[in-house]
Amino acid sequence: MELYEKSAFELSEMLKAKECSAAEITDSVFGRIGKTEASVEAYVTVCEESAREQAKKVDEMIAEGKQLHPLAGIPIGIKDNISTKGILTTCSSKMLYNYVPPFNATVMNKVNGAEMVVTGKLNMDEFAMGSSTETSYFKKTKNPHDLTRIPGGSSGGSAAAVASGEAIVALGSDTGGSIRQPSAYCGVVGLKPTYGSVSRFGLVAFASSLDQIGPVGRTVKDVAMLQSLICGHDRMDATSKDIAYPDYAANLKNDVKGLKIGIPDEYFGEGIDAEVKDAVMAAVKLLEKNGAEVKKISLPSTAYALNSYYIISSAEASSNLARFDGVRYGYRTENYDSLIDMYEKTRSEGFGDEVKRRIMLGTFVLSSGFYDAYYKKAKLMQKKISAEFSEAFADVDVIATPTVPSGAFKIGENMGDPLKMYATDICTVTINIAGLPAISVPCGKTANGMPIGMQLIGGHFREQTLLDTANAYETLVGGFGSIPKIV
Amino acid sequence: MDYEIVVGLEVHAELNTRSKIYCDCKNAFGLEVNTQVCPICMGMPGTLPTLNEKVVEYAIKMGHALGCTINNVCKQDRKNYFYPDLPKAYQISQAEVPLCQNGKLEVMLDDGTMKTIGVTRIHIEEDAGKLLHDDSFSGSLVDLNRCGVPLIEIVSEPDMRSSAEAKAYLETIKSILQYINISDCKMQEGSIRCDVNVSVRPKGSDKFGTRCEMKNVNSFSAAVRGIEYEAKRQIEILENGGTVTQETRRWDDVKGMSISMRSKEDAQDYRYFPEPDLLTIVVDENKVKELKDSLPELPNEKLKRYVQTMGLSRVDASLIVENLDRAALMDACVEIGKGSPKSIAKWILADISKYMNDTGKSILDTPLTAARLCDLVAEIEKGTISNSAGKTVFEAIIAEDKEVAEIIAEKGLSQNSDTSALEAIAKEVLAANEKSINDYKNGKTNALGYLVGQCMKASKGKANPGLMKEIVTRLVNE
Numbered sequence: 001m002e003l004y005e006k007s008a009f010e011l012s013e014m015l016k017a018k019e020c021s022a023a024e025i026t027d028s029v030f031g032r033i034g035k036t037e038a039s040v041e042a043y044v045t046v047c048e049e050s051a052r053e054q055a056k057k058v059d060e061m062i063a064e065g066k067q068l069h070p071l072a073g074i075p076i077g078i079k080d081n082i083s084t085k086g087i088l089t090t091c092s093s094k095m096l097y098n099y100v101p102p103f104n105a106t107v108m109n110k111v112n113g114a115e116m117v118v119t120g121k122l123n124m125d126e127f128a129m130g131s132s133t134e135t136s137y138f139k140k141t142k143n144p145h146d147l148t149r150i151p152g153g154s155s156g157g158s159a160a161a162v163a164s165g166e167a168i169v170a171l172g173s174d175t176g177g178s179i180r181q182p183s184a185y186c187g188v189v190g191l192k193p194t195y196g197s198v199s200r201f202g203l204v205a206f207a208s209s210l211d212q213i214g215p216v217g218r219t220v221k222d223v224a225m226l227q228s229l230i231c232g233h234d235r236m237d238a239t240s241k242d243i244a245y246p247d248y249a250a251n252l253k254n255d256v257k258g259l260k261i262g263i264p265d266e267y268f269g270e271g272i273d274a275e276v277k278d279a280v281m282a283a284v285k286l287l288e289k290n291g292a293e294v295k296k297i298s299l300p301s302t303a304y305a306l307n308s309y310y311i312i313s314s315a316e317a318s319s320n321l322a323r324f325d326g327v328r329y330g331y332r333t334e335n336y337d338s339l340i341d342m343y344e345k346t347r348s349e350g351f352g353d354e355v356k357r358r359i360m361l362g363t364f365v366l367s368s369g370f371y372d373a374y375y376k377k378a379k380l381m382q383k384k385i386s387a388e389f390s391e392a393f394a395d396v397d398v399i400a401t402p403t404v405p406s407g408a409f410k411i412g413e414n415m416g417d418p419l420k421m422y423a424t425d426i427c428t429v430t431i432n433i434a435g436l437p438a439i440s441v442p443c444g445k446t447a448n449g450m451p452i453g454m455q456l457i458g459g460h461f462r463e464q465t466l467l468d469t470a471n472a473y474e475t476l477v478g479g480f481g482s483i484p485k486i487v
Numbered sequence: 488m489d490y491e492i493v494v495g496l497e498v499h500a501e502l503n504t505r506s507k508i509y510c511d512c513k514n515a516f517g518l519e520v521n522t523q524v525c526p527i528c529m530g531m532p533g534t535l536p537t538l539n540e541k542v543v544e545y546a547i548k549m550g551h552a553l554g555c556t557i558n559n560v561c562k563q564d565r566k567n568y569f570y571p572d573l574p575k576a577y578q579i580s581q582a583e584v585p586l587c588q589n590g591k592l593e594v595m596l597d598d599g600t601m602k603t604i605g606v607t608r609i610h611i612e613e614d615a616g617k618l619l620h621d622d623s624f625s626g627s628l629v630d631l632n633r634c635g636v637p638l639i640e641i642v643s644e645p646d647m648r649s650s651a652e653a654k655a656y657l658e659t660i661k662s663i664l665q666y667i668n669i670s671d672c673k674m675q676e677g678s679i680r681c682d683v684n685v686s687v688r689p690k691g692s693d694k695f696g697t698r699c700e701m702k703n704v705n706s707f708s709a710a711v712r713g714i715e716y717e718a719k720r721q722i723e724i725l726e727n728g729g730t731v732t733q734e735t736r737r738w739d740d741v742k743g744m745s746i747s748m749r750s751k752e753d754a755q756d757y758r759y760f761p762e763p764d765l766l767t768i769v770v771d772e773n774k775v776k777e778l779k780d781s782l783p784e785l786p787n788e789k790l791k792r793y794v795q796t797m798g799l800s801r802v803d804a805s806l807i808v809e810n811l812d813r814a815a816l817m818d819a820c821v822e823i824g825k826g827s828p829k830s831i832a833k834w835i836l837a838d839i840s841k842y843m844n845d846t847g848k849s850i851l852d853t854p855l856t857a858a859r860l861c862d863l864v865a866e867i868e869k870g871t872i873s874n875s876a877g878k879t880v881f882e883a884i885i886a887e888d889k890e891v892a893e894i895i896a897e898k899g900l901s902q903n904s905d906t907s908a909l910e911a912i913a914k915e916v917l918a919a920n921e922k923s924i925n926d927y928k929n930g931k932t933n934a935l936g937y938l939v940g941q942c943m944k945a946s947k948g949k950a951n952p953g954l955m956k957e958i959v960t961r962l963v964n965e
Contacts, residue, residue, distance in 0.1 A: 083533040096532070103526050105533060204532040208763035238537050238765050316763055319567050322576030323530050327629070343569055366567075366758035375760060 022073030105202020122157030152182030177428025184453020318362025530574030550587025605644030826864030
């Protein structure tokens with residue numbers, strides 16, 4: 001078994017026991033990148049030189065006998081919408097093709113503070129808008145399980161890099177499913193934390209009230225370790241919650257006795273593939289067999305979640321993306337004859353179709369005369385959806401649903417049909433609307449061999465319950481399998 | 488037909504907090520371009536605002552000063568528009584619910600009468616940067632130092648009926664900002680700016696005419712000129728049978744005219760929505776009260792007291808009130824209760840103001856304490872020293888830091904007000920000047936002045952001149 005195939009936890013133990021060096025781990029991961037990146041195309045920017053230097057630094061610190069964070073020396077890939085000082089941060093957009101932030105995101109300060117090894121910046125849908133990573137300006141990332149298929153999105157690069165062994169763990173961001181959906185498609189574990197538990201400072205905003213940074217890994221324990229590192233109050237983010245955060249990894253259990261699992265009818269209805277429903281229900285049955293109680297529950301407003309989501313997220317996006325105007329940084333059109341002309345050409349040329357579609361939608365719903373009919377109504381629906389979840393969590397500890405209605409689709413299959421593309425988010429957007437935490441874990445494969453994901457949803461700041469449940473499931477199934485061969 | 492002018496004002500005041508509203512950058516004017524900036528106020532991707540709580544406190548103080556209801560629970564909203572001096576392409580402001588609303592301000596007009604002007608709302612927001620133009624460069628340059636400087640916007644009701652009322656309102660607002668020390672109020676640095684809404688209607692009508700909003704009004708006198716120009720323009724349109732179009736106009740103070748910027752139809756849609764990066768503002772009720780209790784006597788209240796209770800003239804009273812040092816000295820003297828307020832005011836406005844202007848010093852930094860000023864005025868009023876000797880005493884206080892009585896004694900400045908003693912001197916002098924007495928009696932009235940002068944000389948200048956004149960006049964007429 002190569003080092004790149006191991007989990008962060010295993011590598012951390014090996015480093016502690018001096019069974020391998022950080023340089024060897026980094027070497028192994030870059031060896032893998034050298035072999036598979038040409039086919040997977042997970043990275044926008046590879047940081048091999050700085051990664052090797054960092055690994056060397058960690059080895060020196062180990063040699064000096066320094067106390068190190070468990071994640072020290074572990075290679076991590078970063079989604080390209082997380083600001084990295086001195087390293088290109090493009091959001092996979094032509095608009096930011098040359099943008100190098102002068103500061104680090106708060107999560108990057110934590111990653112660097114733990115002496116992790118940053119392998120590079122991962123591909124994504126442009127400005128995190130998309131469900132397949134096909135809207136990236138630079139490249140189309142492939143699903144490591146089938147290179148003709150999409151890896152999901154928007155954190156497609158994060159999920160594909162982790163799934164293919166091109167990174168041990170990764171950071172993604174999730175606004176409507178952007179961590180969970182690609183994690184499900186690529187057969188890895190992805191956590192969307194509670195809104196307010198991970199600082200958004202330095203995350204290039206898509207929809208401020210829904211965005212959260214979260215971890216992707218091949219095991220639940222790795223995800224728990226990374227989440228323990230990145231969570232916490234940050235005075236630079238007013239929406240960050242000032243509470244005590246547990247060490248999820250240290251507390252991790254794999255016992256589900258007495259755990260109450262809710263099964264909402266609305267997530268198993270029309271539009272969800274039968275093989276997906278079956279796989280998720282089989283996973284739930286396994287947990288039930290091992291001591292969990294399963295209850296039917298109802299979340300009746302789910303049907304309105306997708307509409308509310310696209311109104312709220314697009315409204316915020318239209319405002320958040322207005323700053324990309326060619327004045328100060330990023331792309332600026334070459335020929336223009338006035339300020340307005342410069343704005344128009346820069347934005348027409350710098351943004352891709354999907355981004356423009358959302359900006360137009362968001363601008364429309366915020367327009368005078370339409371605000372009440374759309375934005376205000378969507379915000380009311382958000383309250384109702386949140387209330388239904390609160391009610392549900394009075395009776396159950398976690399809610400289990402499919403992460404995505406089906407397995408990963410073919411590259412290009414849905415590009416001409418935005419509504420069909422949006423529908424793949426049907427099971428995930430509700431969670432962002434309600435600000436809840438949710439994790440996606442692999443739970444079998446489709447007939448054509450593509451991974452299926454089970455989504456576990458928890459109450460606010462109940463990440464530990466989710467990670468414990470996911471960990472119990474992982475233990476029961478004897479792990480989530482090995483890295484696919486990529487040819 | 489007679490017309491009535493209707494004016495409403497929107498005043499933007501920069502607050503003098505130490506740091507900016509949403510980041511830790513220094514809130515300072517006049518420094519090298521693009522040096523007081525950070526990724527947050529430059530609106531770099533991924534940055535987030537965090538609210539400077541001082542801004543909320545300052546705005547609440549102003550709210551109390553203008554008698555507003557304080558909405559201690561309120562949100563901030565985004566106002567979206569594109570402009571190169573606005574790096575996020577939205578301004579964080581307050582739309583639906585402002586921090587303060589429904590206030591009123593009592594201002595004193597030039598004739599001393601009071602007028603109450605409604606205050607619709609006060610909200611907090613961030614300032615934008617500035618565009619600069621340089622001959623060496625054909626395009627525009629942008630200075631982002633001002634981005635994120637905290638502002639309050641004070642919106643009045645359309646309650647003013649002349650440019651003079653508007654000026655009184657603006658001056659009172661400025662004075663209050665200075666009194667509660669929340670703004671530097673430096674007009675030349677743009678720390679107070681205003682937008683002026685003007686309409687006209689036939690006198691007696693209770694319906695408002697169509698209004699025009701004038702931007703770029705950079706001084707109070709420009710506001711006066713702008714209002715007068717705009718009212719005249721609108722009246723001419725109506726007189727010629729036309730109708731006024733609702734529009735935004737730009738005041739050009741150099742040309743003395745307003746120019747149309749955009750009509751109502753072209754008005755920008757700012758697509759306001761709640762700022763998702765900031766939490767709801769919640770100010771503790773006790774804090775709101777504490778801020779109210781911390782307010783000093785406000786300048787408009789002070790002015791009213793000086794004029795109505797102390798009998799100062801409107802002009803003298805406002806000259807004192809508009810300067811915090813003068814007002815502090817005045818109030819301290821009134822508190823001591825020695826010397827008449829009118830005389831104290833005269834001293835403050837004459838010699839003391841001259842001294843302050845000449846030296847650039849604050850009177851509070853000199854040995855002239857309120858107690859000494861009271862003593863000085865009281866001695867003059869009692870007749871112990873003459874007015875001119877008073878000036879000598881004033882100079883000596885500042886130069887030598889001594890008590891009034893000490894100076895009078897040392898310099899021998901006290902004057903003789905003993906009637907019988909003065910009468911004795913006068914009789915002696917008159918006896919030696921019969922010719923002048925005859926001249927006086929024959930109608931040469933200036934002979935009296937000569938006689939008084941001779942008497943003063945005989946007293947070696949110590950006689951109380953008023954009293955001496957009285958005595959001489961009586962004696963020559965006997």
